[in-house]
Amino acid sequence: MPRKLPSLPSNYTMNIYAMQGTTVVLPCRVFNLGSATLSWIRRPSLTVLSHGDILFSSSDRLKLLHSFGSPDWNLQITNLQLEDSGIYECQVNTEPKLSRSVNLDVRVADTGQTSQDVPALALQGGWQQNPRRQRTEILAPPEVRVLEGGNIALECVVTEHQAPPPGFTWFIGEVALDFHQHRGGVLLEEERRLRSSSSKLTITRLQLNESAVYTCSPQMADSASVRVTVFSESNKLRSCQEMLTSRFVTLFITLLSSLYFV
The missing domain is CATH 2.60.40.10 (Immunoglobulins)
Structure with missing residues (x-):
C-alpha cells in the first residue's frame, strides 16, 4: 500500500x-x-x-x-x-x-x-x-476497553482558551480520521463556547482492528490521547476462565495448607 x-x-x-x-x-x-x-x-x-x-x-x-x-x-x-x-x-x-x-x-x-x-x-x-492556562483533555480514563461490536464516545475538551480552536482533527493511530475513507457508524460533534470548546467522537459497532491510540488534535492547542482496546467475546471468556482457574488454584493451595498444619 x-x-x-x-x-x-x-x-x-x-x-x-x-x-x-x-x-x-x-x-x-x-x-x-x-x-x-x-x-x-x-x-x-x-x-x-x-x-x-x-x-x-x-x-x-x-x-x-x-x-x-x-x-x-x-x-x-x-x-x-x-x-x-x-x-x-x-x-x-x-x-x-x-x-x-x-x-x-x-x-x-x-x-x-x-x-x-x-x-x-x-x-x-x-x-x-490571574490568567489561567489553556488545557486539552479527553474525558475518559487513559485506557478504555470496549467489547467488539460495542460503541464508544470520546469527548475532547479545550478549556480556558482565548478563542475557540478553528478546528479539531482526530487520529486513529497515526492516521487522521477521514469520513470519505472510514467506514460508516462514525459521528463527530463540535461545540464552541467563549471559554471552552469540545469535539465528541462517537464510533459504533467497534471492530478488533480499531484498537489503537486515539488522539484529539485541536488547532492552536495541545493534543490529548487515550488508548482504546477492542476485545472479542472469546478473549473475554478466556480471561474469565484464567481468573477462575487462578482463584481455584489459590483456594486449593489454601485448603492443602490448612490440612497440612492440622
Missing part, C-alpha cells in the same frame, strides 16, 4: 494581528509528514527559524510547539515587538514544496480601541490579573 504524501489542510495566507507585549502562536499543521521535514522561515529575508524540531533562533522569545505524533508545528513568539511584524512561512521540503504563510501584524496596545477585529490566535494573558 503506497504511503500517503504530506499535505497541508490549506495553503492560504492567514492574517493575524496581536498587541505589542503579548504572546502569539502561528499555526502550521501538516498531515502524513513521514520522512519529510518542516521548517519555519521569515520572509523576505529568508531567515530560517527552525528545521524539524531544531530551533535556530537565539532569541528566547521564540518557541516551537510540537509534540511527538502531533501534526501541529506551531511557532510561538512571546513579548511581541513591533519589528516582529512580517510574513512567516512554514514549508515542507517535498517536491514540489508545500508551504503556508502567516502575515503577522503587531500593533501598539490601545485600551480604548473599539475595533470589531478579534485577535483570535493571540494569547493575551498579559492583560489578565
